[in-house]
Amino acid sequence: MESKLLAAIRKTNNIRLKNKMIISIVVVVFVPVLLVGSILTVSYRQNVLDQATQQTMNNVDKIKKHVTDMLRMPIEISNNLQVDDRLSNLVNSRYETTFELVKAYWDFRYFQDYVQLYKEIHNVRFYTDPPMPISNWDFLNADESVKNSEWYREALDNPGSSIAWRYIADETKENRPYLSLIRRIDFPLYRSHGVLVIDLDQNELNGLLSQEPFDTMIFDSQGFIVAAKYPQWVGRNIDSMDFAKDLSDKPAGAYEFHYEGKPSKIVVEEVIPPYSRNGLKVVSVFTIDSIVSDANQVGRLGFTIIAASLSIAIVLIYIISSFLSHRLLLLNKVLNKVSMGNLNVESDVDGNDEIGALSKQFNHMIASIRSLMEEVRESHMQKNMLELRQRDIKLKMMASQINPHFLFNALESIRMKAFVKGDEEISNVVHLLGKLMRRSIEVGDRKITLEEEFDIVRCYLELQKFRFDDERLTYKLDLDYSAMKAEIPPLIVQPLVENAVLHGLEEVEEGGLVIINARVESDRVVITVEDNGCGIPEDKMQAIEHSFQDMEDAEEHRIGFRNVHQRLILTYGEGFGLKLECPPGSGTRVTFSIPLGGKLHV
Secondary structure, X not given: OHHXXXXXXXHHOOOOHHHHHHXXXXXXXXXXXXXXXXXXXXXXXXXXXXXHHHHHHXXXXXXXXXXXXXXXXXHHHXXXXXXXXXXXXHHHOOOOOHHHHHHHHHHOOHHHHHHHHOOOEEEEEEEEEOOOOOOOOOXXXXXXXXXXXXXXXXXXXXXXXXXXXXXXXXXXXOOXXXXXXXXXXXXXXXXXXXXXXXXXXXXXXXXXXXXXXXXXXXXXOOOEEEEEOOHHHOOOEHHHOHHHOOHHHOOXXXXXXXXXXXXXXXXXXXXXXXXXXXXXXXEEXXXXXXXXXXXXXXXXXXXXXXXXXXXXXXXXXXXXXXXXXXXXXXXXXXXXXXXXXXXXXXXXXXOOOHHHHHHHHHHHHHHHHHHHHHHHHHHHHHHXXXXXXXXXXXXXXXXXOOOHHHHHHHHHHHHHHHHHOOOHHXXXXXXXXXXXXXXXXXXXXXXXXXXXXHHHXXXXXXXXXXXXXXXXXXXXXXXXXXXXXXXXXXXXXXXXXXXXXXXXXXXXXXOEEEEEEEEEEOOEEEEEEEEOOOOOOHHHHHHHHHHXXXXXXXOHHHHHHXXXXXXXXXXXXXXXXXXXXXXXXXXXXXXXXXXXXXXXXX
């Protein structure tokens, strides 16, 4: 776990400061605020929805009470008629004449009185069995259609005090349907019965729901809507409405449906009046959006404010982080210049904060480094000058005694030639020898041009040709005259040529060749001394190259190479020393280069 945490911390170290600050504001502020805002909005929305559901349930409960109160009067009337002797006598008496029957109907005005006294009652009628000789709108003989109807047969099958509530047509009112109380009235003394039907007033029922805030309806046990906030719904079966399918079988409670294609809540409450074998159901419907629209608007407003605030915060953080990053980038540019070797820089980042303090410390550090580098440079220059003087002393010592054996042999050859034949060649050789000796003796600490250096080399080679004759030694100077004015320390090329003649061609009897090449390549002058002798064995080559780094005196035959190499390095720096190439059996090639402008190494 700890290793994973360390790995995560290391990854964050690779993120830019600006991005770190933006990520921090997102993680520390944006996410918590968004999370808290979401929780509060959802909680507020759910609270509003719960309150609406509870309000709807309270409204439905209130409707239930009103409906129960409205049904109480028809029930009481039916209870009274259950024991009313006047009704019993009217229905079961035998009338001698039609007039007596009509008079009896006329005297029994109770049904009309109920309708006039109680606004919730629309009509009262009674179906007699056995049938009466004649009937009117209050007392009806049950014809075959009535006897075969479900509600009539159900009433006959349930004697006593059982009441049914059904939505049936009233044949006395042009067969318009009404919610009706249906009850069998028994007359024990006469062993007869009838069916009482009390229609409830439709307007009164609808009036109970007209002021409801949500879509509300009442339906009977058969699923017929007997009252509704919207009168056009009355008479429809609840199962025919898409949002209320199977609702007739649902017990009391709150359910979620889709109403008009929108998520909705439906609250169902049952109304079971006294003495009744069935009842009614009150249903109230509301879409969730209609309830939570205000909450959603508040949520949207809150999220808008949060988003605007966070956007402003992010912009400010971006500006601040950009300012900090800009200062760090300026400091980083200066650091990059220093890493490239430029110490003549200074940070311009100011301020008294941590970045400003870092900039000041950086400037102080660079100043200290420059001072130290200057001290080292002076010390190194003094050391180089000392070594150069030491090399010059050795060079002058060598120049003052350019191989006594060579001088002896050359003079002996001149003597023998002069003895054998008097020729102008002798005069020329003596002239070359004098010139070479004069140039060698006059060597000082000044630089000479390549033209002067190659003049010495030419004198030396001419004398060697005179010594060995033309068949044994020839030479070739391949010089780029555009480089002849380049300056070089004295006696750099001559020791290499001397080594090629004395050591490279010492075993060559004839056809010995020394090639000296000087050419300009880019900003350098490249000089090559090559012979076609037997070459240098590999072990001796390694010893010579090793001696290049040896500051002490080496064996005599290595001094020439080593002195030339170290003088070049001390004068021009690393990369300007000798490079030896010696494939076995194919001679030796020595190459070095100098800056075209003669720039010194300090």
